Amino acid sequence: MSGSCTAGRILVVGGGITSAITTCKLAEKLQKCNICVWDKARGAGGRMATSRSSGNPQCKVDLGAQYISCSPENQLLNKDIYDDLISAELLRDLNPQDIEGFRHGEDGTKHYVTRHGVSSLVKHFFNRSKVCVDFGKCVTDVSVAGEQLSVTSKEGTQEQFDGMILTIPIPQVLDLKGDINQMILNNPTVHENLKKIEYSTRFAVGLFYDTSVDIPVEWTAKYISGHDIYRYVAIDNKKRGDLTGPTSVVAHTSVPFGIRNIEATPDSMKDMLVKSLLELFPTWPQPSSVKCLKWKFSQVSRSYPSSDGCLVLNEKPLVILAGDAFTKSGLDGCALSAKAAANSFLNNTSF
Ligand code: FAD
Numbered sequence: 001m002s003g004s005c006t007a008g009r010i011l012v013v014g015g016g017i018t019s020a021i022t023t024c025k026l027a028e029k030l031q032k033c034n035i036c037v038w039d040k041a042r043g044a045g046g047r048m049a050t051s052r053s054s055g056n057p058q059c060k061v062d063l064g065a066q067y068i069s070c071s072p073e074n075q076l077l078n079k080d081i082y083d084d085l086i087s088a089e090l091l092r093d094l095n096p097q098d099i100e101g102f103r104h105g106e107d108g109t110k111h112y113v114t115r116h117g118v119s120s121l122v123k124h125f126f127n128r129s130k131v132c133v134d135f136g137k138c139v140t141d142v143s144v145a146g147e148q149l150s151v152t153s154k155e156g157t158q159e160q161f162d163g164m165i166l167t168i169p170i171p172q173v174l175d176l177k178g179d180i181n182q183m184i185l186n187n188p189t190v191h192e193n194l195k196k197i198e199y200s201t202r203f204a205v206g207l208f209y210d211t212s213v214d215i216p217v218e219w220t221a222k223y224i225s226g227h228d229i230y231r232y233v234a235i236d237n238k239k240r241g242d243l244t245g246p247t248s249v250v251a252h253t254s255v256p257f258g259i260r261n262i263e264a265t266p267d268s269m270k271d272m273l274v275k276s277l278l279e280l281f282p283t284w285p286q287p288s289s290v291k292c293l294k295w296k297f298s299q300v301s302r303s304y305p306s307s308d309g310c311l312v313l314n315e316k317p318l319v320i321l322a323g324d325a326f327t328k329s330g331l332d333g334c335a336l337s338a339k340a341a342a343n344s345f346l347n348n349t350s351f
Contacts, residue, residue, distance in 0.1 A: 008033040008351035009160065011151055014167035015039030015133050016046020017331060018323045020125035021081070021338035022165055026345060027129040033351055035131050036161070038153065040138030043119070044126055047298070050117030051291050053208035059246035061206035061236045062118045063293050065330070066221070066250075067094050072108040074332040081335045084128075090120050092241055099234075101223030113239055121331065139168075142319070143178035149317045152178070163318035163349055165341050169297035170197045170304075170325045183314040190311065197325045198302035201258035202295050203266065205273045206236075207287035209247040216283055229257050229276050249287070251277050258298070266292040299329035309340025318348050 010026065010033055012019050023037055039046075045064070053059035068091065070082065085091045094111040096102045114120055126133055141152035148160045166173055174184070174194060184191050221234035231254035237245050253273070261269065270292035278284055303325055304311065310322040322341035327333035 008162045008349070010035045010345075010351075011149070011159075011161040011164040012037045012167065013039075013139050013164065014046060014323070015041060015044045015122070015126075015135065016167060016323075016334070017048050017122050017125070018167040018334040018338045018341075019046075019165075020044070020122045020129070021335050022167065022322060022341050022345075023131050024125040024129040025339060025342035027131055029342075029346055030351055035129070036159075037126070037131055037133040038137035038139060038151075039133055039135050040154070042135050044122045044133060044135075045119030046122065047295065048118040048122050049293075050119035051206055053210055053246070053248070053289055055208065055288050056210040056246055059208045059210050059237075059248055060117050061208065061248040061250045061291070062114075062239075063204040063206050063250060063291065064295060064298075065118045066113075066232070066234060066239070067099075068112040068114075068331045069105055070110045070112070070332055071106050074336075075108075075110060078332055078335045081331070085121060085124065088124055090114055090116065090124055098220035098239075099222065100219045101225070113241070115240055117240065139166075139176065141178035142166075142176055142180040144317060147317060149319065150178075161317075162351070163320075163345065165310075165320045165322055165345060167323045167338075167341075169199065169323065170194050170321070171199070171297060173321060180313070180319065183319060190313070193304055194321075196302060197300065197304055199297040200255040200299050200301050201262050202231075202255060202298045203253040203258060203261070203269055203273060204293045204295060205251045205270070205277060206291040206293075207249040207251075207274070207277075208289045208291070209249075209285070210288040211246055212244060213247045213285055215247060215249070217281075224280075227254070227280065229253050229273070230280065231255070231257075233277070233281075249277075249284075255298075258295075262296065264294070266294045269294075300324045300333075303328060308344075309337045310344055312344055312348060315348060318345065320344055320348075 047064040091112040138154040232252040307326040
């Protein structure tokens with residue numbers, strides 16, 4: 001392991017929480033390396049997405065991850081992460097009684113919500129790393145060029161790197177073109193295990209009210225049982241502890257609904273989803289605007305078997321796969337994978 005890299009150029013693909021923590025850990029150790037991060041989206045967060053209303057940017061909603069649950073074991077393993085986020089005042093305690101149908105988890109589990117939206121956790125680690133994320137760069141091809149990797153984006157750029165860590169969902173890794181396919185096929189067990197990784201699918205609907213309106217419910221969030229479409233709904237500003245700011249609501253569909261409609265586009269579902277939500281809660285006012293997303297790869301339902309938190313796909317040049325597929329979905333799983341990926345990267349290079 002070395003911190004004296006002078007020429008190494010590293011690419012971390014993805015702008016979600018795994019990438020942010022990996023980048024932060026690498027930047028601490030490889031101060032002289034050039035670390036780049038590419039994400040196809042327009043902003044940081046990935047599945048920890050916080051979306052803002054175009055009518056009032058103060059009106060925001062978490063469309064993916066909702067709250068953070070940390071088991072006693074992970075309170076120890078990820079103490080560094082929680083100490084950092086709590087001292088930056090990004091997390092606040094969640095009162096489980098605010099959520100109807102809440103599952104408490106193992107005894108001693110701590111639950112948190114974010115004060116400023118869940119993407120603030122991701123932004124925090126990118127800021128700490130001082131690495132500037134290149135948004136709007138979708139990796140399409142990873143090939144070998146001598147001792148380096150040549151990475152091409154859909155937008156037409158092609159750049160060389162000495163090593164890379166991919167933190168994108170595994171089906172999107174399997175869709176990449178170039179020599180990375182051969183790296184996967186070189187080990188049939190790895191190929192089979194990657195193909196077996198499964199994710200649930202859900203739609204998310206965000207209602208922006210732009211001003212503070214009265215939503216006459218006792219709860220902050222609620223799990224819904226026995227509904228054809230919806231599984232979860234939250235008054236998002238209330239969840240974040242912002243009782244006076246603009247009102248926003250998020251609702252997630254059930255997994256069976258997501259699977260039944262896996263090929264549908266969010267645009268084609270949006271009106272029906274809003275109508276159904278307002279039929280479920282008929283006293284709620286019409287929102288000023290709506291955002292609808294499909295999380296095709298939502299939470300990992302079948303992870304990579306007996307993984308160490310990441311996978312070294314190729315040693316020279318170094319390619320590592322990381323993310324919740326190698327642990328489990330949620331902040332803890334991603335943090336453990338990120339730390340494993342950063343350690344593995346440092347142990348496998350002479351940078
Ligand atoms: P991602 O966040 O998916 O990041 C991958 C990034 O890669 C994305 O930003 C994507 O744009 C980018 N990308 C993909 N392909 C390419 C490409 N070819 N080139 C460049 N960039 C690319 N977790 C919790 O802790 N609590 C919860 O309550 C919770 N609820 C959830 C509810 C929903 C609906 C969803 C979807 C997730 C939820 N999770 C929850 C899970 C949690 O959000 C994820 O485990 C975590 O965000 C995964 O982070 P990641 O960085 O590994 O992947």
